[in-house]
Amino acid sequence: MIQDIFRLTHTSDHPDAVAAFERATEEVAGHRRDAGAALGEALAADPQLVAAHCLKGFAQLILARSELQLGAEAALLAAEQALQAKGGSEDETLLVFALRRATEGKFHAAADLLDIITDARPTVFLPLKLSHALRFMVGDLAGMLKSTEALAPAYDPALEGYGYFLGCHAFALEEAGRYDDAERVGRAAALAEPRDAWGIHAVAHVYEMRHQPADGIAWINEQRAAWTGCNNFAYHLAWHQALFHLEQGETDATFHLYDTEIRAQPTDDFRDITNAASLLWRLSEQGIAVGGRWEELADRARHRKTDGTYMFAALHHLLSLLATGDFASAQECVTMIGTRAEGTGDQARVAAHVARDLAETLLRSAQGQLPRHDLSELAERLPLLGGSHAQRDVFMRALAHSAARQGNRREAATLLRLRAERRRVDRFAERMFHALATVPAAVTLPPTQPLWRHHA
Incomplete structure (x- = not known):
């Protein structure tokens, strides 16, 4: 052996x-x-x-x-x-x-x-990395942190893979809301192993959740030489950078990153699709015209509308279909998710517990119909989808928009408070609170009308 x-x-x-x-x-x-x-x-x-x-x-x-x-x-x-x-x-x-x-x-x-x-044998690295990835995909954030915290005392800086371990631990800490610890460990990961994109990524998440866009841009640029050698994970780090620029109102920089990095390669990888769809959704919700960029994603979504392998991916495809008004394909996607909920395995449970209700709500909202589900309760189930808090924020935003468009200010305010439990108030929250103060209760806005208009 x-x-x-x-x-x-x-x-x-x-x-x-x-x-x-x-x-x-x-x-x-x-x-x-x-x-x-x-x-x-x-x-x-x-x-x-x-x-x-x-x-x-x-x-x-x-x-x-x-x-x-x-x-x-x-x-x-x-x-x-x-x-x-x-x-x-x-x-x-x-x-x-x-x-x-x-x-x-x-x-x-x-x-x-x-x-x-x-x-x-706590320092065998590959099983940890695989377990970390699987738990992340199924939303077991507590399991991620339980694992890395248990193993941390055994890891010594002299061990091969020490920096990569720190990157996993930093991300688990960040998803648990321990942002100061996550930043410290993530920076240590980048020092111990400059090739550790996951640790760099964990620190970017910290700046997203603490609403520090300028620090986020500086950090990602500082580490650019390390992460541009990645596989398509580099597109995800560019997505983080684009979010920071968008938060600062820098739409030209946001579109530049989208066109030259995030979607420079029109792949069918769900991770690339989620980057692109969630960024375009944020732009569109602000009333910022995105040109024909949705159409390319919608073409991919039509190809994937009956693929129930991963609910997190399916829901992002649904966003693309809704954004382009392809309600027939969107309905097929929603029906697929409902069917998936009747099956077995982790993703069937995800479909049954959250994805089916969320998909129906997104479709009804896009069609200007009232939701059938309690939106705040639905928001509390979102972590079951997998992905990170930052990635799932697109769905939190969509639910808050749905409530506000229906004139349900109390529900929208509750959703914003739930969102604020994980992240500091950002421009989205500020504008939503302003919109809630100016849109009369019980007045329904057309689904295509933004709650606010963009001002650079």
Whole structure:
């Protein structure tokens, strides 16, 4: 057996395969571009390298596209066959068990199995990174922090992956609302491992939630040399920068980032779509014309309107359909989410508990109809969708708008107070409170009319 530099144990007689897997692990840790190539090298050197098959399977599932399910299942089969053929370490066995649960749509259960590895040996890095990603996708923010806090005492600055661990811990702290701790740990992550985009990203989130747009812009620019070498995660950091510019009323800079970085590559990756759709929604809600930018996203959304792999992604596609007035396709998407709620697995539960009601509310609001659900209660369920507080804010904004348009000032004010529990008052909240003071109660505004007009 060989233990790699990130302390995962492999049943292999091929050091070159393990060395390539180490590179793949670091590429994943740093959100870099060459993880796939490194995995290919590892499997070429040892076609029965169990962890390489497992990482390949997890990577396809995390992309959350229905057509990648078969690839993930094929990776699982290859891992199981390798495990059966030559046996495996406890690490490899648990990776396979976790991948099986993940292919079944049970990300919570998969993360629990990965945590067994780190419970026994706290500094094995890859299971932590995978568990962190899975819990993030299913909204288990408490589980993210529980895991990193338990492991933190075991991590020493001399250990390979120390900076990457700090990045995970910083983000878990930020999502728990511990912003001072998150900033401190995130900055330490960037110092310990300059390639750690996740730690850089955690600090950006802190500035978003504490309403420090100038500090956010400065931080992202300061770290630009590190994160521009990322995979499409670089587009997400550009999204954060665009939010900061928009908050400062700098729409030209916002559109420049959208066109040259955020959506420079018109991909079908849900992470890129969520960046783009949520930014355009924020611009549109302010009455800022976005040109034909929604149409490209709507074309993608029409292709994905029946893909129920990940509710968080489906709801962002729904935003694009609503923004372009394609209510027929939007209804198909809403119907798909309702059908998904009748199924099994984590995403079926998400659909049943929050996504179905949110999708219906968004559609009805766009059509100028009254909501059927208590909007404040619905807002409290949003964390179940997964993603971050900053990412889900687009839905908080949409719910507040829905209440205000219907003249329900009390509901809108309650939503704004709920939002303020996580973040300082920003321009959106200030303008909403002003709109609530000037729009008469019980007066319904047309769904296409902004509550305010943009003033640079």
